Amino acid sequence: DARVTQTPRDKVTEMGQEVTMRCQPILGHNTVFWYRQTMMQGLELLAYFRNRAPLDDSGMPKDRFSAEMPDATLATLKIQPSEPRDSAVYFCASGFLLAGVVNEQFFGPGTRLTVL
């Protein structure tokens, strides 16, 4: 069945390094979301796209984070430079806009990022 895929599943890196996380949304879905989950903050929305255009990135630290959709089958989230406080599980989700709303967001398995 159709699923959101994310790579890598686990990433360990050192402070200052660039990190790129990738997401393949479900084919046909036109809305893609990036969330971050930590023990302290829980699940929080970082950014989301509709038809590859960014709609809201207010939850994302602008100085070091960037999110893009090079094409309809790939979304990327980059952190440069990475810091220990970026350690978290990053989830990508996709959905389809129907009757003016995305009701069901399909989440990927997440990328567990550890910054040493």
Place this chain on the structure above:
Amino acid sequence: DAKTTQPPSMDCAEGRAANLPCNHSTISGNEYVYWYRQIHSQGPQYIIHGLKNNETNEMASLIITEDRKSSTLILPHATLRDTAVYYCIVRVAVSGFGNEKLTFGTGTRLTIIP
């Protein structure tokens, strides 16, 4: 988005109905109630949503009070695989800047007891 209040944890015996409450006393007229769950080490999973009428699908039933200030998610025959954190979320169900955001609280950790 209106805030929601859920009990931090609940237990339920396997095979019994699990009833998960949620208070959303400040909900607005155009806000829907959504339920998601997150099984350990997995991404959240959509369960059901509703506006004011009771809703049922293959996973669960959603009962919303007439004044819409609270709701209950019902898993009719809980299995061990239903052990998860359940999130009640209130959201405007209209497309627009920021409206797509799901604001997850701390949820209810449901444990199904064999």
